[in-house]
Amino acid sequence: MTKNKAEIKMTSLSENIGFARMAAATFAAQLNFTLAEIEEIKVAISEAVSNCIIHGYENRTDGTVVLNLLIEDNRLIMVVEDYGIGINDIEEAMQPSFTTSEERMGLGMVFMNSFMNEMEIESETGKGTKVRMVKIPEKQE
Amino acid sequence: MTKNKAEIKMTSLSENIGFARMAAATFAAQLNFTLAEIEEIKVAISEAVSNCIIHGYENRTDGTVVLNLLIEDNRLIMVVEDYGIGINDIEEAMQPSFTTSEERMGLGMVFMNSFMNEMEIESETGKGTKVRMVKIPEKQE
Amino acid sequence: MELVFEKKKDTLFVTIKGELDLHTADELRYKIDLHLNNSGSLKNMILNLRGIDFIDSSGLGVILGRYKLISKRGGKLGAVAVSPQVKRIFELSGMLKLLSIYENTDQAEDAFDISGF
Amino acid sequence: MELVFEKKKDTLFVTIKGELDLHTADELRYKIDLHLNNSGSLKNMILNLRGIDFIDSSGLGVILGRYKLISKRGGKLGAVAVSPQVKRIFELSGMLKLLSIYENTDQAEDAFDISGF
Ligand SMILES: Nc1ncnc2c1ncn2[C@@H]1O[C@H](COP(=O)(O)OP(=O)(O)O)[C@@H](O)[C@H]1O
Ligand SMILES: Nc1ncnc2c1ncn2[C@@H]1O[C@H](COP(=O)(O)OP(=O)(O)O)[C@@H](O)[C@H]1O
Numbered sequence: 001m002t003k004n005k006a007e008i009k010m011t012s013l014s015e016n017i018g019f020a021r022m023a024a025a026t027f028a029a030q031l032n033f034t035l036a037e038i039e040e041i042k043v044a045i046s047e048a049v050s051n052c053i054i055h056g057y058e059n060r061t062d063g064t065v066v067l068n069l070l071i072e073d074n075r076l077i078m079v080v081e082d083y084g085i086g087i088n089d090i091e092e093a094m095q096p097s098f099t100t101s102e103e104r105m106g107l108g109m110v111f112m113n114s115f116m117n118e119m120e121i122e123s124e125t126g127k128g129t130k131v132r133m134v135k136i137p138e139k140q141e
Numbered sequence: 142m143t144k145n146k147a148e149i150k151m152t153s154l155s156e157n158i159g160f161a162r163m164a165a166a167t168f169a170a171q172l173n174f175t176l177a178e179i180e181e182i183k184v185a186i187s188e189a190v191s192n193c194i195i196h197g198y199e200n201r202t203d204g205t206v207v208l209n210l211l212i213e214d215n216r217l218i219m220v221v222e223d224y225g226i227g228i229n230d231i232e233e234a235m236q237p238s239f240t241t242s243e244e245r246m247g248l249g250m251v252f253m254n255s256f257m258n259e260m261e262i263e264s265e266t267g268k269g270t271k272v273r274m275v276k277i278p279e280k281q282e
Numbered sequence: 283m284e285l286v287f288e289k290k291k292d293t294l295f296v297t298i299k300g301e302l303d304l305h306t307a308d309e310l311r312y313k314i315d316l317h318l319n320n321s322g323s324l325k326n327m328i329l330n331l332r333g334i335d336f337i338d339s340s341g342l343g344v345i346l347g348r349y350k351l352i353s354k355r356g357g358k359l360g361a362v363a364v365s366p367q368v369k370r371i372f373e374l375s376g377m378l379k380l381l382s383i384y385e386n387t388d389q390a391e392d393a394f395d396i397s398g399f
Numbered sequence: 400m401e402l403v404f405e406k407k408k409d410t411l412f413v414t415i416k417g418e419l420d421l422h423t424a425d426e427l428r429y430k431i432d433l434h435l436n437n438s439g440s441l442k443n444m445i446l447n448l449r450g451i452d453f454i455d456s457s458g459l460g461v462i463l464g465r466y467k468l469i470s471k472r473g474g475k476l477g478a479v480a481v482s483p484q485v486k487r488i489f490e491l492s493g494m495l496k497l498l499s500i501y502e503n504t505d506q507a508e509d510a511f512d513i514s515g516f
């Protein structure tokens with residue numbers, strides 16, 4: 001498997017979080033990931049897509065969440081994007097336990113960071129947010 | 142679940158047939174389908190995506206297959222599209238056991254037709270092919 | 283997600299099956315709180331997580347919120363059949379310090395002093 | 400897809416696990432044909448399909464092709480542990496007329512006259 005690409009555009013409905021997870025896990029299975037690594041991928045995608053829905057679109061269900069999956073050079077690259085409210089201060093948002101929602105814990109970014117080899121965020125207020133994550137199988141083929 | 146939509150664009154690689162199947166099955170699970178119906182959906186998607194790869198792109202791996210999934214009024218609508226060679230004579234192509242590949246059986250369209258409530262094909266030679274399928278859960282909620 | 287509730291003495295047993303994410307979090311929160319609110323005598327909670335296929339920070343948030351409710355009543359929180367995956371999530375989030383983990387229901391019942399009920 | 404091959408007298412047993420579609424069809428075709436070509440004495444084939452999670456017309460095509468090879472040798476094709484899903488696919492395609500279905504390996508071995516080998 002040298003190069004493969006899938007782009008998924010989906011409605012900002014919470015039903016689609018599980019769908020995104022399953023899609024990412026199935027796509028990732030083309031690489032030599034362990035089951036534990038697949039679980040990590042599922043958590044990272046779940047956090048990223050949930051953030052688009054809760055924060056980016058403030059739970060509106062008429063938004064679009066885009067999940068880009070790419071396999072290249074034995075690495076999985078996942079980009080999750082929304083066209084929602086954006087993040088004012090990315091550094092602040094990345095702080096463990098920082099959250100703008102009262103009932104939440106500010107752990108989403110912590111999990112993405114812990115479970116992925118690379119993670120970076122681009123965002124523009126009022127335009128939207130893009131999270132790029134890279135996962136490399138620990139056991140090389 | 143009133144309305145939900147997902148669009149998946151993927152490379153024309155045979156690895157992605159299983160991916161498309163899993164994505165369609167997971168998305169479909171939002172409706173009240175039986176396990177047998179989910180299996181039928183998997184077969185129909187498998188046939189449609191395989192056709193894009195083998196016939197539409199003649200096994201070239203640089204094409205794009207688009208899978209559109211839509212849930213509306215308790216129906217699952219699936220559209221599978223390629224931008225490949227197209228079909229000259231759709232009526233002929235739909236005939237059971239008609240095939241243009243020596244090693245194949247001409248059963249793909251038969252399975253799509255048998256397993257879906259509706260199926261229709263649009264195609265233009267040199268432009269590509271679009272298969273639209275509708276599946277309605279037999280047990281209504 | 284499937285939920286089974288059971289009361290033993292002052293402890294609420296909750297068996298959770300399925301995936302625990304943003305989509306299912308509201309239902310879990312609502313249904314546990316219904317039991318806690320309906321019965322002021324409930325102090326402790328034990329979660330049976332054997333059937334949990336997935337949990338993320340949204341699911342964890344519900345558990346943490348319930349921990350806070352129970353703490354206010356002077357009760358404690360236990361979890362049974364915690365998979366390595368879930369344990370890791372508990373660890374990263376600091377939840378591991380807030381709850382006790384048991385191999386099986388019997389052990390949890392012993393620890394919560396409700397065996398034989 | 401996982402394949403296990405076993406020879407008993409003039410019969411090739413093939414146990415197939417996994418998903419049988421365009422992506423795995425080539426491998427299945429190649430590996431069965433390798434066994435058939437390496438051993439001219441093989442006449443019959445019995446497929447154990449207990450582990451088949453999925454099959455579509457591409458997978459079916461491989462089976463039909465092998466049926467033809469075997470028929471040329473005067474042999475016959477059997478299948479064991481055929482799920483309702485797979486059976487329906489066999490039915491729609493006409494394959495059901497070409498092969499015999501058995502509940503389990505013992506029954507198939509009896510029918511193919513290779514028990515005890
Ligand atoms: N897609 C997004 N759009 C807008 N804001 C976001 C997005 N993702 C994260 N944020 C901001 O970053 C904060 C921290 O996110 P996170 O670590 O996932 O924790 P939580 O979701 O629990 O708040 C959020 O509370 C929110 O303010
Ligand atoms: N996406 C497509 N692009 C071009 N031709 C197609 C496409 N799908 C089907 N066809 C044509 O229709 C024929 C019948 O298709 P099908 O019933 O699926 O059988 P098979 O795939 O076994 O040939 C194919 O052999 C091919 O000529």
